[in-house]
Amino acid sequence: MRKSWEVERINRDIYLEHLIDAYKNLVFSICFKLVQNYFDAEDLTQETFLAAYKGLDDFDGTNEKAWICRIATNKCLDYLKHSGRKSVPTEDTYLNEFQSKIPTPEEEVEEGEVKNQLYTLCTQLKEPYREVALDYFFHEKDISDMVSQSGKNIKTLQTQVYRAKNMLKKLWRKE
Numbered sequence: 001m002r003k004s005w006e007v008e009r010i011n012r013d014i015y016l017e018h019l020i021d022a023y024k025n026l027v028f029s030i031c032f033k034l035v036q037n038y039f040d041a042e043d044l045t046q047e048t049f050l051a052a053y054k055g056l057d058d059f060d061g062t063n064e065k066a067w068i069c070r071i072a073t074n075k076c077l078d079y080l081k082h083s084g085r086k087s088v089p090t091e092d093t094y095l096n097e098f099q100s101k102i103p104t105p106e107e108e109v110e111e112g113e114v115k116n117q118l119y120t121l122c123t124q125l126k127e128p129y130r131e132v133a134l135d136y137f138f139h140e141k142d143i144s145d146m147v148s149q150s151g152k153n154i155k156t157l158q159t160q161v162y163r164a165k166n167m168l169k170k171l172w173r174k175e
Helices: 004-035 038-054 064-086 091-101 105-123 129-138 143-150 154-174
Strands: none
Touching (some): 004 038, 004 064, 038 064, 105 129, 105 154, 129 154, 143 154
């Protein structure tokens, strides 16, 4: 005759199998979406089911899908918190990030040529689109700044920016 704790353990094992069969893909997709790494997501999926097994005594049996999803989410959030603390940027990483922020001479020349071409195209537009295009696209002003400077209605300026953008696209294609 089996002892009651052994029967309880067998029932817990069967319930865990049910949880794994029913929710393994869902739990993995949650983990993968949060950590963006296939192998880490696999590990976190296993940890989720292990935590669920350990927490079966506290689980009341209602809404098991939400319960297992919450465990998976918490596992991933804990992982992300701790992995962020563990990662120390190396010298190479720092130098690569620093170098990527400084434009190369070729990039500066290209940007200058594009800016000149954009200015030329903006000046080809008729008023009021010329002024709006120069302010918005060339000088990179916000709509709110343009409203305060020109005194125009915000919807009017938004419409003019939209139309100027379409006109510039057509001119750009011709070039």
